[in-house]
Amino acid sequence: MLNFISQRRMFLWLAMLSLLILPWCVGSVGGNYWVRVLDFALLYVILALGLNVVVGFAGLLDLGFIAFYALGAYTFALLASPHLTQSFAAIAVLFPEGLHSLIWLACLIGAVLAATFGVILGVPTLKLRGDYLAIVTLGFGEIIRIFLNNLDRPMNLTNGPKGIRAIDSIELFGISFAKSLDLGFIQVPALYLIFYLFLVLACIATVICMRLQNSRIGRAWVAIREDEIAAQAMGINTRNLKLLAFAIGASFAGVAGVLFASFQGFVSPESFTLWESIVVLAMVVLGGIGHIPGVILGAVLLAIFPEVLRGVVQPLQNALFGHVLVDAEIMRQLIYGLALILIMLYRPKGIWQKRGASTS
């Protein structure tokens, strides 16, 4: 037993160490581009963990999850860019130096706002399950995106399809994440700093998910997923717990959205299409629905995979045929579809499924 624990601890230390040096290795081999890909992969981990609370734990199929991500992103975009002060004279008078919100405060606001909308989506859909719920949530996701796309008139709130630019970059504890940090003996590039920040947040998200899963709340969610009436017969208030799942999942996406906006420096409705919702859902399902390590694996795989294709497909075709036959983007969708079909056929509970889970 003692041996087992120390082994486990050693494994954890090793994993942590390799994650710490990961950006340096990737950066030296593939350059900043690939570190950026890693940063995005970590954002997707947070998103997928959030969706896993709703779909994996509580069994509520949500196809509009990206809307909460959008809410978070636009929260920070509005609170930390010149857009509002430029469009509204009154706000410009209030903040003569422009709006510059603290990132952690924006994270909090984004999380609360997204959670509120999660509950707003949850209340009318309490009695729906499965396909019916999926359709309503899909509609919700589209409504949010279309609103963002069109709220440049009658007053310019979101700047419509042009999006909001010049969003503040992340600054935390006096450290700017926009330029490299001089530690005296070493220069840490900005992208690496962001990697570490996102890594910490992804770890926090993982711990929150794990603790929720192994608690009275997590068990109640799974009970609702398995059999709602039996769950009620156990004295579980299914209404409150479903709303709670929606709220917590949404708040994860809200925080991820805030980080996304500040990392990217630019948001537009284009980033929040139905396709994005589907990608996040695919991460959860492909990795191992309801199983946290699987969900993380799925998120990392599906976030990196298109970039690998982008780097491989065209040079490979050029080398083989002398010209490009199939575009990388089309190839990506083809392989996505194929991968999903294969996973559903051979590992219906995901690549990394729960130990002892039957495949029936």
Added chain:
Amino acid sequence: MSVLLDVTNVSKFFGGVHALDNVGLRVPSGSIVGLIGPNGAGKTTFFNLITGLYSANSGLFQFNGQFYSPHSVAQVTQAGIARTFQNIRLFGAMTALENVMVGCHCRSHTGVIGAILRGRQVRQEERAIREKSFALLRYVGLGDFADHTAINLSYGHQRRLEIARALATDPLLLALDEPAAGMNATEKLALRELLLQIRVDGKTILLIEHDVSLVMGICDSLTVLDYGKTIAVGSPTEVRNSPAVIKAYLGNSP
């Protein structure tokens, strides 16, 4: 002997169908009361009304000395009536232990923040839930199956697991909907032992059952339903000799 559950004048219509017509039931504390009747008599409907799954068109419900109106299943469980289901409704993907742990939900208090921070009190509650659930599994004879996924258990074991899960809600009244359905003779015998033990340990049991020998063997009193009406109430011997019951089960004598 005080009356734990006293239900009077319950009626339930489904459209034009009178599923239940002025049915009443008294369950004294510490007893085993059986509810029997031919198929379609309204037994399960009556059960669903008591436990809040359906709402009655009329009727008075009194539990543990207090009137209650069963509208929410969760509230009824909270009040102290736990039930099992005729068609087993376990949480299939969870282990046997987890199933029972879910049953502890309504007697524990950890909220979201508590679960995330996982302080000392929360860990203690979690440990207590785990120990109580293990004890309940052993109590119903499933101690060796704690780690088995519920869906992989045998039929008889699933029925027992449902009872353990219901007991985890700390009920005053245990309402069992055909617990012996699908069991073989040995399993039925073991179930009978278990039910008697549960009564000895201070719980009251309300039982719907088709298996006549089981019902006659352990029930203190019986209520017989037919076509949504009470046709007989009394001890097993009285009910067995009641002409109305014989007629309901066997038809008119020529």
